Amino acid sequence: MSDPSPIARLRPKKAFGQNFLVNEGAIATIVGSALACGAPRLLEVGPGPGVLTERLLADGRPLWAVDLDPEACALLRERFGARAHFHLLQGDAVRIPLPEGEPWSVVGNLPYNAATPILARLLTGDLAWERMVLMFQLEVAQKLMGQPGTKAYGPLSVLAQLCARLTRLVKLGPGSFRPAPQVDSAVVLFEPREDPPSLPERKALLTVLHRAFAHRRKTLANNWQGALSPEGLTAVGLVPALRAEVIPPAAWLSATRALLIHHPEVFPSPCP
Numbered sequence: 001m002s003d004p005s006p007i008a009r010l011r012p013k014k015a016f017g018q019n020f021l022v023n024e025g026a027i028a029t030i031v032g033s034a035l036a037c038g039a040p041r042l043l044e045v046g047p048g049p050g051v052l053t054e055r056l057l058a059d060g061r062p063l064w065a066v067d068l069d070p071e072a073c074a075l076l077r078e079r080f081g082a083r084a085h086f087h088l089l090q091g092d093a094v095r096i097p098l099p100e101g102e103p104w105s106v107v108g109n110l111p112y113n114a115a116t117p118i119l120a121r122l123l124t125g126d127l128a129w130e131r132m133v134l135m136f137q138l139e140v141a142q143k144l145m146g147q148p149g150t151k152a153y154g155p156l157s158v159l160a161q162l163c164a165r166l167t168r169l170v171k172l173g174p175g176s177f178r179p180a181p182q183v184d185s186a187v188v189l190f191e192p193r194e195d196p197p198s199l200p201e202r203k204a205l206l207t208v209l210h211r212a213f214a215h216r217r218k219t220l221a222n223n224w225q226g227a228l229s230p231e232g233l234t235a236v237g238l239v240p241a242l243r244a245e246v247i248p249p250a251a252w253l254s255a256t257r258a259l260l261i262h263h264p265e266v267f268p269s270p271c272p
Contacts (some may be wrong), residue, residue, distance in 0.1 A: 172185045
């Protein structure tokens with residue numbers, strides 16, 4: 001590494017799910033991909049000691065970094081606080097308010113224990129982004145890219161694939177991190193689709209998916225029992241005898257749109 005001292009100075013905390021990236025090839029891949037789009041602003045989630053931050057700042061675009069760890073934030077302020085285009089936000093990336101305005105290129109070695117809720121916020125919130133380059137535990141990355149009929153396919157697969165085109169950039173073993181986790185990891189590139197669901201549709205979609213996948217081995221008719229009849233499922237394009245895991249993303253979006261129009265009662269009040 002060109003500068004190992006920041007990682008040596010920051011104590012990784014299990015409570016924050018911290019595993020600091022030290023693989024130079026992966027660092028270059030992540031930064032290069034994040035900077036390859038023309039978004040006017042950069043957003044880094046979970047910068048930790050600032051290994052990615054340092055290289056992102058060299059691009060010159062305004063960078064906002066979000067981290068929950070006070071010790072990491074102190075180190076980031078010490079290292080980059082004098083740079084006018086560096087902005088630090090200390091708090092939980094799942095809920096901290098983010099600046100409105102121009103679109104982002106989002107980058108992050110996401111903490112394993114919060115990666116899914118952070119991604120859900122990025123995909124269902126009103127944050128404008130042109131590209132996201134995010135690190136996940138390999139199992140989560142596989143779920144994101146899961147295909148209908150496979151064990152990996154689920155609500156996260158449907159939501160992510162309807163919102164973005166996904167590309168796995170690199171797979172990393174435990175030795176790419178300090179401390180070494182007990183799992184493999186993967187970096188996933190998200191590029192927005194031209195015709196993604198609206199924000200209300202995305203939130204409604206999650207409601208539909210969580211009910212439909214509540215018991216994976218049960219049919220849609222069983223999972224929707226008490227909320228929607230088999231006839232109602234058929235009317236919105238869903239076959240009651242099928243399991244949720246075999247239905248492709250486009251069919252879920254079509255069914256959700258029909259449910260919003262014809263069966264708004266199945267959604268929490270107020271309706272999404």
